[in-house]
Amino acid sequence: MATVPIFVDTEILLASVDDRDAERQARAREWISFCWQTRSGRISSQVLNELYNQAIQRFDGPHVLQQVRAQVRRLRVWLPPHLDSYTVDGAWDLQDRYRLGYWDALILSSAHQQGCRYLLTEALPHDQPMDAVRPINPFLVTPNELDTTE
Known part of the structure; x- marks a missing residue:
């Protein structure tokens, strides 16, 4: 049985490697593992760039750059698509209709473009x-609490 695509925002990826909050880290890892096992994980080039930038600012150590890279x-x-005019135009529409910040709207538009349910x-x-996209706080629910089947 196929699993619906699930878009993962930057903070969830960062939480999965941040050992300052073990419970939060465990839940983030549970979701990311689920996405890997079911091949349902989706991201955007924006998320990859935010992940890199925020991780090297947030974490210290001699091997941080190599680990983040x-x-x-x-x-x-996960084949993140590059941002195109369709995604940007969609983000502007979502920004106006839902009164979102631009970066959040761009993430939502990317999720929509990739057919993500969550x-x-x-x-x-x-x-x-x-x-068509439902934002889910992964620290409030586990993967088996959502209907992730197609």
Whole structure:
């Protein structure tokens, strides 16, 4: 049985490697593992760039750059599309209709463009559908609590 595409926002990826909050890290890892196992994970080039930039600012250590770059390379398997005029125009529409910040609207538009039913994020209201995409706070629910089958 196929699993619906699930878009993963930057903060969830960062939480999965942040050991300062073990419970939060475990839940983020549970979701990311689910996305890998079911091949349902989706991201955008925006997420990859935000991940890299925020991780090297947030975490210290001699190997941070290499580790973050390795994670970005692994996530490229999810084939993030480049931002195009369709995605940007969609983001502007979502920004106006839902009164969103531009970057949140761009994430939502990217999720919509990739046919995602769910967007794992803390930035948007939990379980409040926005067009065909439903933002889900992954720290409030587990993967088996959602209908993820096609």
